[in-house]
Amino acid sequence: MFRVRWLGRVAYREALTLQRGLVPSSDDHLLLLEHPPTYTLGLRADLNDMLVPAASVGAELVRTDRGGQVTYHGPGQLVGYPVVTVPGRRGGGLTDTVAWVRSLEQLVIDALADLGLAGAERHERHRGVWYGEAKICAVGVRLSRGRSMHGFALNVDPDLSMFEHIVACGLPEARVTSMASEGRRVSMGEVVDAVAGRAVEQWGSDGWERQSVVDPVGGRLDASAFSGGHALSDEADGVTAAPVRLTVRLAQAGVGGGLALATRKPEWLRVPARMGPEFLALRRTVDGLGLTTVCEEAGCPNIFECWAEGTATFMINGERCTRACGFCQVDT
Structure with a gap:
């Protein structure tokens, strides 16, 4: 290929x-x-x-x-x-x-x-x-x-x-x-x-x-992949509040009518956020080194369990994955 x-x-x-x-x-x-x-x-x-x-x-x-x-x-x-x-x-x-x-x-x-x-x-x-x-x-x-x-x-x-x-x-x-x-x-x-x-x-x-x-189509750089999922505004500084890259990816995946982020989710959909000392230590390491993890990009619900055990999966080429699998929420 x-x-x-x-x-x-x-x-x-x-x-x-x-x-x-x-x-x-x-x-x-x-x-x-x-x-x-x-x-x-x-x-x-x-x-x-x-x-x-x-x-x-x-x-x-x-x-x-x-x-x-x-x-x-x-x-x-x-x-x-x-x-x-x-x-x-x-x-x-x-x-x-x-x-x-x-x-x-x-x-x-x-x-x-x-x-x-x-x-x-x-x-x-x-x-x-x-x-x-x-x-x-x-x-x-x-x-x-x-x-x-x-x-x-x-x-x-x-x-x-x-x-x-x-x-x-x-x-x-x-x-x-x-x-x-x-x-x-x-x-x-x-x-x-x-x-x-x-x-x-x-x-x-x-x-x-x-x-x-x-x-x-428009020829404009999609900088949202490099700005935490937000689009750059037309002004000299600052970013827009909407995470447009995430919105686009959800639409491409067929998720058009989801709940607003502020809406309380049903109990069966909620994952307890167990942020113990082991989890927080790994998070500080990831943030300090500027690493991008599949765990965060894919919104994996098992992140608390894995990180508490010292396990994380990294994207070595940055915030975008080159595989471009249609079923995956990781940015491409």
């Missing part, structure tokens, strides 16, 4: 941890996202190619295990991380890195053409996708035991001045461009759709699915 995920804006280190967690999986994944301003150093990077301290321009500096040298990631740039099984040369066990890089480049070239920016191509000496003499997409990968990590970074409409603080990809003479700079102003959502479509053609022959953290 090939699984496409649009994750919105994710810190670089968090995305790297997620990739590493997916590598042992038998499924193939494509993570599509943006990063906050970040400079990354590949395995061949020279620190002299960082012309200013990253912090002085509001960016983070991260050394990573991809191939290549120094590059920039930031808002307005679509980053794609395919975590997939890469076939070996002539069906053998040795992966062909050059062929893999070329396949990523071709995917981006085809997606750009779909979006009306024809003419993007490979460079005869350098990796990535180029538009004329300027690089529009960087490619840096890592292959280990037939599985891929890292991938490509396509400039949709980023702040190109951030590239002026580095020798991008170790090429002092190279210019960097973007889709917007070349006259194609499209939304990030349109680019995600184009790239995802081409990726499904390439890797989805055995079945595929796509999920997103963004409402596919």
Whole structure:
């Protein structure tokens, strides 16, 4: 199964941890996202190619295990991380890195053409996708035991001045461009759709699915999953009082006419809340470490008994479960 995920804006280190967690999986994944301003150093990077301290321009500096040298990631740039099984040369066990890089480049070239920016191509000496003499997409990968990590970074409409603080990809003479700079102003959502479509053609022959953290209709980030189940208000600060994510999940589960939360429940439905010292100790540990538990997210009535015995079930990827089982109340 090939699984496409649009994750919105994710810190670089968090995305790297997620990739590493997916590598042992038998499924193939494509993570599509943006990063906050970040400079990354590949395995061949020279620190002299960082012309200013990253912090002085509001960016983070991260050394990573991809191939290549120094590059920039930031808002307005679509980053794609395919975590997939890469076939070996002539069906053998040795992966062909050059062929893999070329396949990523071709995917981006085809997606750009779909979006009306024809003419993007490979460079005869350098990796990535180029538009004329300027690089529009960087490619840096890592292959280990037939599985891929890292991938490509396509400039949709980023702040190109951030590239002026580095020798991008170790090429002092190279210019960097973007889709917007070349006259194609499209939304990030349109680019995600184009790239995802081409990726499904390439890797989805055995079945595929796509999920997103963004409402596919309104395009607004569903931040309730990251704000205790509440939706962000349109004002500068504060959240709305209604736990809208929970309400939506209840509606999806067919629970439309439940009792109001303030209504007294029948005795047979009520579970005694036995909050003894053992329960409270585990609760302090969970809260102190900022952990997310299935016990709380699913509203499990056995939480008092289990926690009193020192047992809790954690969601290692945060507040949302990737299984998306239709019968379960845990957020997806």
